[in-house]
Amino acid sequence: MLKRLYIDNFRALVNTDLALERRTLLMGANGTGKSTFADVLLRLQWLISGISKTDEIFTSDTLTRWQNVPRQRFELDVTGSGGDYHYEVVVEHRKTASAEEPRTRIVREVLKTDSDPLFHFEEGLVHLYRDDHSAGPEYPFDWGRSALGTITPRGDNQKLTWFVRWLRGLTVLRPNPPGMLDLVERDDFLIAVDTRNFAAWYHMASSGDKRHDRQLHDDLVDVLPGFDALNFEAAGPNRWLLRADFSRSGEKVMLRFGELSDGQRALILLYAVARFLLPEGRTVLLDEPDNYVSLDEIQPWLLSVTDIVDGGSGQLVLVSHHPEIFNQWAESHGTVAERESCGPIRTRKFSSAPGVELLPAEAVARGWTGASGAGGNGSQ
């Protein structure tokens, strides 16, 4: 579980801490950086997955505009696998570059558990440590990418391996039903941020634990009137089409996934997240999951994921503006991102203004929340 994210010198995030719980609702007006937190998590995931080099992930336009500071710092505090993990990486942007020292480079990358080192990279040199924290090998490494993600799992580095696997499995989604494809050409381990490859991910996921698929099926029977099943039909060699089958007056109606409404596709995605990803123990950040979903479907989904997460499965961070979500989660799990006229972003726990009997959504709409007085509004 991600407990804390610290970001310094990344867009409008300057020396900013975000504390997270098993369930967190990230609130705030437009332009207060809510999605930037998700963006940083994604980039750290790319960094550690070795998908791209540092200069492609942390481009110079991610530096905070009003500062002239060349170093960006990111920290993660994570609980899991029997310990507390602390990861930090410092990225430096330089004006000149050489073959040995690229323009954008990692000057420090550290992973500790319970304050003892597991991995240390500094000044181009990697120091590895075993699970018992005894010193392991040292070797030089490319400043231009993360060394942590390149470590081969072994019997004596299971803690490090667990952390890397956790970060690689972290899922950030900005559901975009109109862009969700129904054609599958390969299996995907992760759903893409814009959810376009949902079908390819579901093709892989549904071939695994059938219990999760049965639960999803039961949910969708309740949610989508006449729903029978999700199926794949062959569409050529190693190609499939995701299809939703319905019954209407005793007749079977088979629709390509792309023929469903945006709201129906959004609901299938949301219940799939609840039934597959959270039970795997993943940290999932959903950015505006309520888009396209009808009012009467939001609370039932929210209550379902509440029960799953409180039951000990996974971690869920919601970024939302929706009143239904505010009124359920804001009081107990709300964090507000605030920003004063293009200045740095700050976060605080949501609190209702004392002595006012307004539901959180109404209080936010009026700007009558919390200590700052600005509440979720007032950034412009």
Add this chain to the structure above:
Amino acid sequence: MSDRFAEVIILAEDERSGNLLRRYVLRALNLDNRRIRQQIAPSGKGDAKQWVLGQYSNEVSAVRKLHRKTGLVVHLDADTDPVNRRANQLAAALKASGQDGRESTERVSHAIPRRETETWLCVLTGVQVDEETDCKRKRSLPDFDAAVQRAALKLYEQTRANAPAPGLPSLATAISELQRLEA
């Protein structure tokens, strides 16, 4: 929009209490979340209670006029007051809104823990506490939210006929109240 409607409405001072009662209702009435509407009060010292009391009369009125079969579960912490005091406040809220008092056949249940819901969570998950101790402040359970599911199942068992009466008086009262939903 679908053609379903809410079969049970839960009004609670806080989310955790709402979740406990909702989990109980899911089990006892064999419903899913799509048949339950959960309303959580805004927090703030004293505000949550006032909000629940205000909503209570609105909800009773709406249920009586529109959906008489819809169940209503109302949660209020008694804090250090007697449980009867909150029950009387609920009755007074109905009277103040010009409505008749609650009838014995109405599916309207009051869930009023003495002290707080966390007291019930402790007892229902096997941690022995009394109604004088502030379990929430003492953190008598390491994770109250994680205890909700287990506590709700235990609460369901205790509402079955012939189940032994619980040691906490406020919980015993709530059990007979919750049985109204199944009438």
